[in-house]
Amino acid sequence: MRDLESLLLMMWAENGVEEIYKYKNRIKSFREPLANIELINDLSCGEMFADINDVASHKDASPVDYKVSISTLVKNRCGQIKH
Template sequence: MNIQEKLIDLELALLKMWAATGIKEIYKYKNRIKIYKREGLSRFELFYDLSHSMFTDVEDTANGDDLYAEECKVSVEVLIKRREISGTPPAPTIKLGDKELLTAQEEIARINSKYYADRQRFHDRGRQLAHFQSSLDWLKQRFEEEWNFELGIGEVVEEIIYRFEGRGESDAG
């Protein structure tokens, strides 16, 4: 049994042990295999590959500026099936001499970058919308509690609320 076969057997044993303990997904960061949990939760390190030759079919998130655990996570069950069927993990798909592959990877990186920029803009707009909604809610509460009975103020506040809600002009104006 050569070294590569021993590493594959070790990978399979580790994967089966992790699956038995309930670990569903893993990802790789700087040759460390970690448990994937949804964004924001702590992630525990399972294994540190000092040989840099194990789990070659799990993309290392440290290999790119725009690689995230969410995108590089891999199902433990899928990895087990790959190793049981083939006996070896698939070779890394990157061929540095292949010009078309590099062009495609650059395009994917560009698209990925735009996606995350759009996602951040959407998140920022959502936060801004939530701020406006809380301001409108505060305005409605003040209108109902205090300003409704004061001469002149009630009509102005009612007009502001109607315009913020996109209803046009109120009957008060």
């Protein structure tokens, strides 16, 4: 699943998405002012992008609190690839 995640992250980055957040297992683009741009709906019950905190899991949280840089996610995944 990490390969699919990496491909999606690279595709989003190539199309100008810099930060994302997760809300109810949906991965959304983070932009100010906040626009509801859904990138993917994770139908695997949260298995995809498990390293991103879901905003809906935290009371009184907002996307600003749990947004993640795509470049950081890509770097993390590159470090986890076994050669």
